[in-house]
Each structure stands twice: as C-alpha cells, then as structure tokens.
Amino acid sequence: MSDRLRPFPPDELTGVKRELYDAIAGGRRAQGPQHFALTRADGSLRGPFNAFLLAPELGGVLQSVGSAIRYSGALSDRAREIAILLVSAHWDSAFEREAHEAVGAAAGLTESELATLRGGDSSAFDGDEAVVAAVTIQLLNGDLDDAVWAEASVALGTEVIFELTTLVGYYATLALQLRVFRVE
Numbered sequence: 001m002s003d004r005l006r007p008f009p010p011d012e013l014t015g016v017k018r019e020l021y022d023a024i025a026g027g028r029r030a031q032g033p034q035h036f037a038l039t040r041a042d043g044s045l046r047g048p049f050n051a052f053l054l055a056p057e058l059g060g061v062l063q064s065v066g067s068a069i070r071y072s073g074a075l076s077d078r079a080r081e082i083a084i085l086l087v088s089a090h091w092d093s094a095f096e097r098e099a100h101e102a103v104g105a106a107a108g109l110t111e112s113e114l115a116t117l118r119g120g121d122s123s124a125f126d127g128d129e130a131v132v133a134a135v136t137i138q139l140l141n142g143d144l145d146d147a148v149w150a151e152a153s154v155a156l157g158t159e160v161i162f163e164l165t166t167l168v169g170y171y172a173t174l175a176l177q178l179r180v181f182r183v184e
Contacts, residue, residue, distance in 0.1 A: 003182040007044030008053045020056040024049050024063055028071050035102035047095040048174040051181055065170055073163045077107035079129050083136040083167050085109075085117040090140045091175030095183060131155045132164065139168040 013021050024030070024045060030038055039045055045053070052059025073080060081104035088096035101114050109117075116124040122133030135152050138144045144152070144161075152161055177183075 005051055005054070005181040005183065007040055007042065007050055010043045013053070016056045016060075017053050020053060020060050020063065021045065023060065024052070027063075028067055033106065035106050036099040047099065047183060048177055051177050051183065062170075062173070065166070066174075069163070069167050069170055073167075074157075074160050075132065075163060075167075078104070078109060079132045080167065081107050081109060082113075082117065082122075082125065082129055082133055083164060084171050085114070086120060086122065086133060086136045087140065087168055087171040087175065089118055089120040091172060091179070093171075093175035093178055095178050096171060096175055128155055132160075135161065135164050136168055139165060140172075 008017070008021070010018070010021055010025070025039060025043075037046055038049070044050055049059075049063070052063055070080070075083070081100055084096065084100045085104055087093075088100060097118070101109075104114060104117075105111075113124045116122070120137070122130060122137060125133050131152050134148050135144060135156070138148050149161075156164075
C-alpha cells in the first residue's frame with residue numbers, strides 16, 4: 001500500500017474511472033499467463049495502474065501507450081524486457097523490477113542476466129540485445145551519440161529506435177509516478 005495514494009477498490013469506481021479499471025483489469029495485461037499480480041486482494045489495481053485512476057483520461061492514454069509497447073512493438077519479448085529492466089534499475093523502481101523480472105524470466109532471461117540488469121549493466125548481452133541495451137542506457141542519459149546511432153540504425157532500424165525512445169520515456173514516467181506516490 002502506498003503512503004500517498006490509497007487503493008481504489010472496483011466497487012467504489014463509477015463512470016470513466018470504472019471504464020479505465022475494466023480496460024486494465026480485463027484487458028490484455030489480465031489475459032493469458034499472469035507473471036505478476038495486477039490487482040490486490042480487494043480488487044484494486046497495483047503499481048502505476050491505481051494512480052492512473054486519479055486522472056482517468058490521462059491514465060487511459062498512458063494505459064494505451066503501455067499496452068502498445070508491450071503487445072504491438074517490433075522488439076522481441078527478451079529485448080523489450082532488457083530495456084524495461086534497465087529503466088527500472090536506473091530509476092530504482094521496485095514495482096517495475098518485480099513485475100518485469102517475472103515477465104523477463106518468462107521471456108527467457110536467466111537469473112544471471114536479471115542480476116546483471118539489476119545493476120544497470122548490459123555486459124551479459126550480445127548481438128541485437130546488446131544494441132538495445134546500449135541504446136537504452138544512452139537514452140536514460142538523455143541522447144544517443146553518433147556511434148550508437150549508427151550501429152543501432154543499421155542493426156535495429158529507425159522504427160525500433162523510435163520504439164525504444166517511447167519505451168524509455170514511458171517507463172521513466174511510470175517510475176517517477178511510482179516514486180512520487182510512494183507505491184511499493
């Protein structure tokens with residue numbers, strides 16, 4: 001439970017807040033294998049999703065962006081989770097780490113690779129995954145230098161670089177929100 005934001009049980013929600021809750025709790029994140037708990041015992045949403053209900057119009061847009069990143073992007077599941085976990089390490093975001101280590105393990109990341117990512121290190125990866133990690137680390141510092149741009153634009157393509165910039169910005173936003181609202 002967060003110190004600054006109370007949970008919103010579904011039986012208390014009406015209108016657009018209830019619609020957003022239903023879109024999250026009944027959407028793609030809730031379908032298929034559950035690698036982390038999306039809701040608490042009372043049915044309220046965990047992590048950033050509970051905070052989305054504070055401003056449901058904005059929360060709905062954020063939910064849609066997150067869903068597009070997770071389910072419609074060009075990155076492989078492993079590459080996407082490498083990038084998310086590097087963002088989580090950079091921001092020291094416990095919820096993102098918990099959730100995405102579970103998703104990453106299901107995508108094939110080993111415990112050794114997960115431990116490396118916890119330290120913000122990308123040395124465990126090679127090939128395109130190493131390029132994804134290098135791009136992510138540089139984006140976390142605000143830009144891509146010409147050498148990483150040149151390598152990434154050939155190895156990944158500009159569309160994937162765009163996807164990575166969106167992913168890093170989205171998960172950095174969530175990490176900041178989680179920190180400000182003291183969400184565990």
